[in-house]
Amino acid sequence: MPTTAVDNPLTLRLLGLLVEQPMHQYALAVALNERYPYLNAKSGSVYALVRSLQTAGWVTRTGVEQVGNRPTRTVYALTDQGWRVFRERVRRQLREARVTTSAFVDALAYLGALDRAEAPHVLRERLESLEERISELERAGGPGVKEITMIEVDFVLHQLHSEADWIRALITRIEDGELAWPAAEGRA
Structure with missing residues (x-):
């Protein structure tokens, strides 16, 4: 604040x-x-x-x-x-200025606390949110707006596209069993 x-x-x-x-x-x-x-x-x-x-x-x-x-x-x-x-x-x-937000990175560190079946669902919800934001930003600006006055939007779009690609790949790795998952023992 x-x-x-x-x-x-x-x-x-x-x-x-x-x-x-x-x-x-x-x-x-x-x-x-x-x-x-x-x-x-x-x-x-x-x-x-x-x-x-x-x-x-x-x-x-x-x-x-x-x-x-x-x-x-x-x-x-x-x-x-x-x-x-x-x-x-x-x-x-x-x-x-920090580019990443700690809240997402912190939660990502504990992704294994979710059930293997739930994690892709939660990640897909984030992916949907990212895709909505990408779509929104792609509509920002308009005709006659110089690229340099919107350069930050281009940067954020690149970040969001990269994050969306990474999350898609992570979902695939989880669903294919490629990513090792912690044992469910000791969790309620």
């Missing part, structure tokens, strides 16, 4: 969208959900985070926009400080 609003995981993505072009808060929320549908970012969270980023001096108001009968909306852009913070966060996270 972030200790301050600017430590929110959405911060880097919001700043990144503002690198591309100044936007009002509602447009930021829409862009986040179009580009990263799995985040399910709420408008209220985006509005609060933009206010926090403004308080931190990372974004500033650049004007207002009104389309038709819609209410006027304040447009925000990165400040020079926001640009520096954004670039430093990109550097730091590229160097230091």
Whole structure:
């Protein structure tokens, strides 16, 4: 859990969208959900985070926009400080962020605690979830979106495809009896 609003995981993505072009808060929320549908970012969270980023001096108001009968909306852009913070966060996270999640790896370490017949079923459920996420990400972006602005989606897709392939192979190994399984003795 972030200790301050600017430590929110959405911060880097919001700043990144503002690198591309100044936007009002509602447009930021829409862009986040179009580009990263799995985040399910709420408008209220985006509005609060933009206010926090403004308080931190990372974004500033650049004007207002009104389309038709819609209410006027304040447009925000990165400040020079926001640009520096954004670039430093990109550097730091590229160097230091963990790619794997420990929860899955921890559970995988104890796969043998399941019955041999149950394990493929559980793994197939994960595989279905992975395939749904792959499908969702393959629809992200859209025409006219430059690859470099979605490069992280390509990376995640490669990871998910690799994980799905590995899980398919693991299921086959379990079902074919190729993978040694612990004896059921002493388990209830």
